[in-house]
Amino acid sequence: MNLKSLFLVFTTLLSLSLALVLNPKITSPTAESKWRAGDQRTITWDTENVVGGPIPADYTGVIKLGYLDPKDSPNEHLYWELASGFPLNKGSQSVTLPQDLETRRTYIIVLMGNSGNASPEFTITAAR
Template sequence: MTVFVPKITCPTADTVWTAGSTCTVTWDTSDAPESISNGSKVVLAKDGLQDYQHPLAEGFDLRAGSVQITIPADTAPGSDYAIVLFGDSGNYSPKFTIKT
């Protein structure tokens, strides 16, 4: 089994997303293996706490390098959010801001 831990390229520390908006999460696929053993999922984390119960996307091809998500409209504003990308391993984005 090959573990694929791609670097998330968006969001970055400078990213500001708006609650209720559709955004694109991107990651580097330059070293993606031909076979990725686990399913895919994107979850939102706030202050290090991951919201596993409400994934923003799942079941997409990790080799695609991006997936669109919708930030829930009821998301509280803050600058301590991160995206967690799961495949063979979890990978955190830098902390970024969500506004209302």
């Protein structure tokens, strides 16, 4: 193999590794989850069965809270950042929900690393 061919193979492999897209499935919250504004909760995701995995140790994540509005589909209304900079391969992150959330049944959690994936819609009720 000549130097030019070796360089081509190397750059192709490097490009493929940089194009790695990970989509760990969120396992909590679920569609049955009912949370309350202001509460501390733990977001969890599957680190074992990840398309594109395993998750490299140096990948960090961001967790956003949003909601879906049938009148404004497909906008995810991701107004609240709940956590950032945590290791994506950890599989969980504790967060505190904002105190001033309205009651909705269409909240979603979006886990972002090098790709974003959303939980099923779930309920958060307003603080008491």
